[in-house]
Amino acid sequence: MSIPKVSNKYFLIDKVVIIKNSVLMYDLYKKNSDKKAELVLHKHVPIVDDMYNILKNEHCFLFVHEEEKANYEEHLTLIAGKNIVPQQMIALYTNFSENMNQFFKNPESMTNYKIAKQNVQSLVSTVLNTQYSASSFLSMLVYEYYTHTHSLNVCVYAISLGKHLGMGKEALDELGTAAMLHDIGKSKIDENILNRNGKLSEDEFKEIQKHPVHSWNILKQLGIKNKNILAGVRSHHEKLDGTGYPDNLSSKEIHIYAKIIAICDVFDAITTKRTYKDSKSTFETLILMKKEMRHHLDSILINHFILMLKEQNKA
DSSP: OOOOOOOOOEEEOOGGGOOTTOOOSSOEEEEOTTSOEEEEEOTTOOOOHHHHHHHHOTTOOOEEEGGGHHHHHHHHHHHHTTTOOOHHHHHHHHHHHHHHHHHHHOTTOHHHHHHHHHHHHHHHHHHHOTTSOHHHHHTTOOOBOOHHHHHHHHHHHHHHHHHHTTOOHHHHHHHHHHHHTTTGGGGGSOHHHHTOOSOOOHHHHHHHTTHHHHHHHHHHHTTOOOHHHHHHHHTTTOOTTSOOSSSOOOGGGSOHHHHHHHHHHHHHHHHSBBTTBOOOOHHHHHHHHHHHTTTTSOHHHHHHHHHHHHHHHHO
16 A cells, blocks of 8 residues: 655745634644744644744744645635735835835935835835735825835825826836835925924925925936936926926926826825824815815826725725
């Protein structure tokens, strides 16, 4: 009688399935120093506090055996249907946020720029991945306003809208880079002005208005020559009626990346909480953008933005 072979194939799992006090229908393994699989949790055993902490440890990589992979995948699909964000996407967002914070502290650093560009490319690849919808990122955006998180939020919104519009990876990389770096010039503005709770004086507002040109200059100093990225950064405060800044461009003169970033910039600024104002709801913000900003923002792109949000909410 022949002895059946047992497969030695193990597959890395997404820790989103690790939920406190839940029970799994498959065994979990980790690998020892010899790269051999060791059982760490039996199926049907509740994941209590101590075990939960062990499994959630960032240095603990977990695997499922090939024979139970189908059970794991079914479980993962069920959880994804409940809009629980995959663990690696949370780590990705947190990492991007910290990198942007460092970039704002040292905007002349080519290393920081390269990291930001790589982050955008990773973000685009993840959003384009059919396994994860953009809603996974949209659901975990930080709604306390900080300049670096605002830039990341605008990037996520812009890439999501660009994907909705049918843009390819190259265009999304450009758009995402412009969106991520659109406010980098604020690093040149006095923090006392940026963090002012009350109304700005006329001179202070003029200083704030310089930030798109500061951003544009920083990118040029870093050797960025891509005209689409530079236009998206420089023109994100231009308005359709020509009353924007810094170049008083009108509708047809404004690059589409700048129009997209403008919408995402306004939406995130209004829906995030600041020390001196409460946030508005998505509905209130969209009504405000549609009615009171119709001469400033591209109404067709706003409609697409609304459709994009609806699609992601259904995802």
